[in-house]
Amino acid sequence: MSDGRFDKDFLRSALQLATKAEVDHLLYIGDIPIPPEELRGRRSRKKLVYAVTNEALAHELHAKKEKALVIPAYDYSRTERVKVAMVSALQQGAFKEGDLVLCLTGRIGRMIDTMMQMRIGGSLDDRVAIEGVKLGEEFNSQVVDALIQLALQIGQEGFEGHPIGTIITIGDHNNVLEKSRQLTINPFQGLAEVERNVLDPRIRDAIKNFSVLDGAFVIRGDGVILAAGRSLAAGDEGGTKIPLGLGARHAAASSITASTGCITMVVSQTSGAVRLFKDGNIVLELHQTARRTS
Numbered sequence: 381m382s383d384g385r386f387d388k389d390f391l392r393s394a395l396q397l398a399t400k401a402e403v404d405h406l407l408y409i410g411d412i413p414i415p416p417e418e419l420r421g422r423r424s425r426k427k428l429v430y431a432v433t434n435e436a437l438a439h440e441l442h443a444k445k446e447k448a449l450v451i452p453a454y455d456y457s458r459t460e461r462v463k464v465a466m467v468s469a470l471q472q473g474a475f476k477e478g479d480l481v482l483c484l485t486g487r488i489g490r491m492i493d494t495m496m497q498m499r500i501g502g503s504l505d506d507r508v509a510i511e512g513v514k515l516g517e518e519f520n521s522q523v524v525d526a527l528i529q530l531a532l533q534i535g536q537e538g539f540e541g542h543p544i545g546t547i548i549t550i551g552d553h554n555n556v557l558e559k560s561r562q563l564t565i566n567p568f569q570g571l572a573e574v575e576r577n578v579l580d581p582r583i584r585d586a587i588k589n590f591s592v593l594d595g596a597f598v599i600r601g602d603g604v605i606l607a608a609g610r611s612l613a614a615g616d617e618g619g620t621k622i623p624l625g626l627g628a629r630h631a632a633a634s635s636i637t638a639s640t641g642c643i644t645m646v647v648s649q650t651s652g653a654v655r656l657f658k659d660g661n662i663v664l665e666l667h668q669t670a671r672r673t674s
Contacts, residue, residue, distance in 0.1 A: 545649030
């Protein structure tokens with residue numbers, strides 16, 4: 381068991397460290413807000429950004445003039461939780477290139493016990509999490525963020541307790557459609573565009589259900605789903621580089637991004653990990669420590 385006094389001393393030390401001029405933001409990842417008395421009079425409060433798993437808590441923090449964003453409530457390792465929170469913060473414009481972020485996290489529902497520093501764009505071991513969101517102006521950041529969170533849900537939950545894998549392509553849809561073929565009936569054909577945009581939570585639920593289909597989802601850069609159940613042409617592209625042990629799904633996702641201007645997200649059926657490909661290479665990789673099973 382943690383010593384309560386030590387926990388308080390740890391938090392106070394982190395808050396004091398965050399006051400240094402070099403630190404641009406203090407990212408606090410957890411659902412137990414910092415006690416008001418610990419923040420009173422501290423300069424670090426202006427740098428504080430909460431990342432919580434509860435929307436109601438985020439609204440409460442906003443009402444108190446605190447900055448807060450919502451991340452999925454899944455059982456990530458501490459490092460993966462920092463990656464997810466950093467991606468969400470970047471997508472929402474809370475941080476920018478060159479910022480130094482002091483990150484505090486711990487187990488869900490517990491006091492913080494881990495501190496990391498991350499320089500956005502710096503040469504850190506976890507820089508892949510930051511580089512992964514530098515995708516270009518042709519990609520809608522809200523769409524990409526929504527699909528990253530959706531992919532994490534698919535990887536963690538599967539379908540009715542059974543693990544599933546899938547591919548989601550985003551952008552350069554004409555070329556992707558040209559380099560793929562339909563394997564099954566397209567469940568999104570004939571629907572109005574407003575009825576098949578991934579920014580609608582109901583459509584994201586539909587994607588989770590249709591993830592059991594073989595093949596890939598093809599999504600336009602603005603979030604409109606054009607097709608599900610597409611077989612991607614896995615060409616022999618010289619620019620593709622995937623680690624040993626990744627199978628045909630990852631190879632196809634890598635290849636299509638090397639031959640078109642799209643990006644792809646792959647959910648691994650084996651592990652539930654989510655990998656983002658651009659220009660044939662993995663630019664973001666998120667692993668989960670636990671998966672739901674039936």
